[in-house]
Amino acid sequence: MSIKADHINYLYGEGTAFEQYALKDVSFEIEDGQFIGLIGHTGSGKSTLIQHLNGLMRASSGKIYYNGEDIDQEGYDRKALRSRVGLVFQYPEHQLFEVDVFSDVCFGPKNQGLSQEEIQQRAKEALMQVGLKEQFWGQSPFELSGGQKRRVAIAGVLAMRPEVLILDEPTAGLDPRGRDEILDEISKLHTEKKMTIVLVSHSMEDIARYADRILVMSHGEKVFDAPPKEVFRHYKELEQIGLAAPQITYVVQRLREQGISLDGDITTVKEATTAILGLLGKAGSRV
Amino acid sequence: MREITLGQYYPVDSVLHRLDPRTKLFGTMVFIVSLFVADSLAAYGVATVFLVLAIRLSKVPFSFMVRGLKAILFLLLISVSFNLFLTPGTEVFRIGFLKVTWEGLRLAGFMALRLIYLVIGSSVMTLTTTPNELTDGLERSLGFLKHVGVPVHEISMMMSIALRFIPILVEETDKIMKAQMARGADFESGNLLQKAKSMVPLLVPLFISAFRRATDLAMAMEARCYHGGAGRTKMKPLRYAGRDYVTYLVYVLYLAGMICL
Numbered sequence: 001m002s003i004k005a006d007h008i009n010y011l012y013g014e015g016t017a018f019e020q021y022a023l024k025d026v027s028f029e030i031e032d033g034q035f036i037g038l039i040g041h042t043g044s045g046k047s048t049l050i051q052h053l054n055g056l057m058r059a060s061s062g063k064i065y066y067n068g069e070d071i072d073q074e075g076y077d078r079k080a081l082r083s084r085v086g087l088v089f090q091y092p093e094h095q096l097f098e099v100d101v102f103s104d105v106c107f108g109p110k111n112q113g114l115s116q117e118e119i120q121q122r123a124k125e126a127l128m129q130v131g132l133k134e135q136f137w138g139q140s141p142f143e144l145s146g147g148q149k150r151r152v153a154i155a156g157v158l159a160m161r162p163e164v165l166i167l168d169e170p171t172a173g174l175d176p177r178g179r180d181e182i183l184d185e186i187s188k189l190h191t192e193k194k195m196t197i198v199l200v201s202h203s204m205e206d207i208a209r210y211a212d213r214i215l216v217m218s219h220g221e222k223v224f225d226a227p228p229k230e231v232f233r234h235y236k237e238l239e240q241i242g243l244a245a246p247q248i249t250y251v252v253q254r255l256r257e258q259g260i261s262l263d264g265d266i267t268t269v270k271e272a273t274t275a276i277l278g279l280l281g282k283a284g285s286r287v
Numbered sequence: 288m289r290e291i292t293l294g295q296y297y298p299v300d301s302v303l304h305r306l307d308p309r310t311k312l313f314g315t316m317v318f319i320v321s322l323f324v325a326d327s328l329a330a331y332g333v334a335t336v337f338l339v340l341a342i343r344l345s346k347v348p349f350s351f352m353v354r355g356l357k358a359i360l361f362l363l364l365i366s367v368s369f370n371l372f373l374t375p376g377t378e379v380f381r382i383g384f385l386k387v388t389w390e391g392l393r394l395a396g397f398m399a400l401r402l403i404y405l406v407i408g409s410s411v412m413t414l415t416t417t418p419n420e421l422t423d424g425l426e427r428s429l430g431f432l433k434h435v436g437v438p439v440h441e442i443s444m445m446m447s448i449a450l451r452f453i454p455i456l457v458e459e460t461d462k463i464m465k466a467q468m469a470r471g472a473d474f475e476s477g478n479l480l481q482k483a484k485s486m487v488p489l490l491v492p493l494f495i496s497a498f499r500r501a502t503d504l505a506m507a508m509e510a511r512c513y514h515g516g517a518g519r520t521k522m523k524p525l526r527y528a529g530r531d532y533v534t535y536l537v538y539v540l541y542l543a544g545m546i547c548l
Contacts, residue, residue: 056465079471087469093499094459095466097491107488111471142495156470 003030003053003085003164003196008062010048010220022048023059024220030164030198035190037211037228038200041242045220046200047090050166053198054085083112086162090169092153096141101132101152104141108160119159126159127152129193131185147178154182158189165189166198171206183210204246208232208267216243229265248272295354295410296417301346302530303415308424310531311412314341317538318408321545322401330548331400337541338404338411347414355410356403363402370395418450427525433516440516448504456497463492 010023023045030036040046051057052064055071055078064071071081089095098104105123114122127137130151136144141152150170157165167186171179187210189195201207207214207228214231216224218241224231231238235245244250245267252266252275262275303311318337325331342352356363376390413421426443433439464474467488474485 051465054469056468079473082469083471089462089466089469091462091466093496094463094492095470095488097488107467107472108470111473160471 002032002065002067004065004068005029005049005052006063006065008049008052008059008064010045010052010057011060021220023052026062026217026220026222028215028222028225030196032163032196033190033194034196034213035187035211036196036198037207037214038198038217039202039204039207039214039243040217041202044217044241046217047168048220049217050087050168050198050200053164053166054082054087056082056087079111083108083160084162085164085166086157086160087166088154088157088168088170090172092141092149095153095156096149099140100138101141101144102127102137104152105155105159108156112160122159122161123155126155129158129185129189130155131181147174147182150174150178150182151185154186162195164196164198166200168200169202170199171201171203179206186210202243204232204244208246216241218242229267232267233265295351295413297347297351297414299346301344301415303341303345303411305528305530306415306534307525307527307531308416308420309428309525310527310534311416312421312424312428314534314538315409315412317542319405321542322404322408325401325545325548326397327548330545331397333541333544333548334404338408341411342407345411345415347411351414352407352410355406359402359406363399366402367395367399370398419447422446422450423521423525438516440519444516452497452500455500456493459496460489460493463489 005026005028008023008026009021012020012022026045026049038046038050048057052059055064055076058072066081066085069076071078096104098107102123105126106119109119109122127134132148132151132155136148141149144152154167154170165186170182170186174182183206186197186199190197190210199207199211211228214224214226214228215222216231216238223237223241224234232245232249235249238245248269248271249267252262252272255262255276260279262272262279264271264275266272266275318334321330321334321337325334342349371387371391371394372385374388374391374394376388379387379389379392381387416424422443425446426439429437429439464472468474472485472488474482474489477485
C-alpha cells in the first residue's frame with residue numbers, strides 16, 4: 001500500500017508563450033502509515049502536487065501509482081480513488097453547503113452509495129474523531145467558528161474512511177490553541193487509526209512536532225526528502241528558499257555558539273527543554 | 288471552466304488599441320448607423336473598405352473577428368431566408384411554392400452583409416478595448432444623462448466591479464468543484480435533473496462567497512471614503528490625443544460619403 005509519484009511534471013499553459021512549470025520532475029514514494037510533512041513557500045507547487053495524488057489534476061508527464069496501479073490509466077476508477085485518498089482543502093468555505101453540520105458530513109459517504117445507516121454511522125464516527133461536540137451537529141455549518149468549520153470539513157472527508165488523508169494547511173488562520181487541537185486530532189488519526197497522513201504546511205514548528213518525514217518543495221521541485229532532523233540541519237539552504245528551521249533550532253544554535261554544549265539534534269521545544277534541564281541538573285549537582 | 292473570457296480583449300499594441308475608448312464607441316455607432324442608411328452596392332463597398340482598414344489597423348487576427356458570427360448564425364439564416372423567399376418582385380426561379388425574386392436576392396444579400404458587418408464592427412471595438420476602458424468611455428460619453436437623473440457613475444462602477452470579479456469567481460468555482468469532487472461529487476454524469484441537483488454543492492458555497500466578497504468590498508470602499516460620483520477624480524482621466532481628432536475627421540468624411548452614395 002503506497003503512493004508513488006514517478007517523475008511528475010506539470011506545465012501551466014502548455015503550448016503557449018506563457019508555459020511554466022508548476023511541478024518539475026518530482027518523484028517520491030509514500031509508504032503506508034507514514035506521517036509526511038509537505039512544506040514549501042507560497043507558489044512552490046505543494047497544492048498542485050497534492051491534487052495530483054488523488055487524480056484531481058493530471059500530470060503533463062510522469063505517472064502516479066496508488067498501490068501499484070497507475071491512476072491515469074484507461075478505466076481506472078478515479079472516484080473510488082478519491083474516497084481512499086482523502087483530500088481536505090485549505091478553506092472549509094469551499095465545501096460546506098448543507099443546512100446542518102451532520103448532513104454536510106454525510107455528503108461524502110452518500111456519494112459512495114452506502115446505505116442510510118452506514119452513512120449516518122460514518123458521519124457520527126467522523127465528527128467524533130475530529131472532536132466536534134454533539135451540540136453542534138444540528139447547527140448550520142456557516143454559523144460555526146473558523147476552527148469548528150475546519151473540523152467539519154475534515155470530518156466530511158474522514159467520513160469516507162480514506163486510507164490516506166491529505167490536509168492542505170489545516171491550521172491556517174487558527175489561533176494557537178485551535179491549531180494545537182486540530183494537529184493533535186490529526187496525530188491521533190495517525191497513531192490510533194494507522195492512517196497515512198500528508199500534512200501541507202509552511203509552519204516548520206507544526207511539521208517538526210508530528211511528521212516522521214519531510215518533503216520540501218521549491219519552485220516546483222523537490223529539494224529535500226528526509227526525516228525532520230536531517231532536513232533542519234540544512235537550515236541555511238532552507239532560508240535561501242524562503243523557509244526556516246523551527247525557531248528552537250536557532251536558539252540551540254546560539255547557545256552552542258556561546259559554548260554551552262547541548263547534546264544531540266534538537267528540533268522541538270520539548271527536546272530543548274530536556275537537554276537544557278539535563279545540563280542544569282548536572283551543573284546544579286556540581287555546585 | 289477556465290476558458291471563460293469576458294469582453295474578448297486581444298492584447299496587442301496598435302493604433303486602434305491606443306485610441307480613446309470614446310472615439311471607438313462613437314466610431315462603432317457611426318459605422319452601425321452607416322450600415323442602416325446604405326442601400327447601394329457602392330455604399331457597401333465604402334463600408335467594406337472602412338471595415339477592412341479598421342481590421343488591418345487593429346492587428347488582431349481576422350479569425351478572432353469572425354468568432355462572434357457563430358452566435359448570430361441562426362438569426363442570419365432566418366432573416367436571409369425570409370427576405371429571400373417572401374419578397375415580391377420578378378421571379379428568378381422557384382422551389383415548390385417558394386418563389387425567389389431578384390428583389391429578394393438583393394435584400395437578402397444586403398441584410399446578410401449588414402448583420403455580418405454589424406457583428407464584426409462591434410468586435411473590432413471590444414477586441415481593442417479593455418472592459419474597464421469601455422466602461423470608462425461609456426461613463427464619460429453618457430455623462431450628460433446625469434442631468435436627467437440617471438446614475439451614470441454608479442452604473443459604470445457596478446459594471447467595472449462585476450467585470451473585475453468574474454475571473455475571481457471563475458477561479459473560486461474551480462476550487463469549490465475540486466473540493467466537492469474530493470468528496471466524491473460528480474458534476475458530469477446523470478440526467479438533467481441529477482445534474483441540476485449536483486450543482487447545489489457548487490452553487491451554495493459560491494453564492495456565500497460572492498456575498499461575503501461583496502460586503503468586504505463595500506466595507507473597504509467605505510473605509511476609503513468612497514461616496515459615489517460627485518467630485519470624484521480619476522487616476523487615468525480620459526484625454527483626447529491628436530489621433531482621436533484625426534479619427535473623428537475620418538468618421539465625418541466616411542459618414543458623408545455613405546449618405547451621398
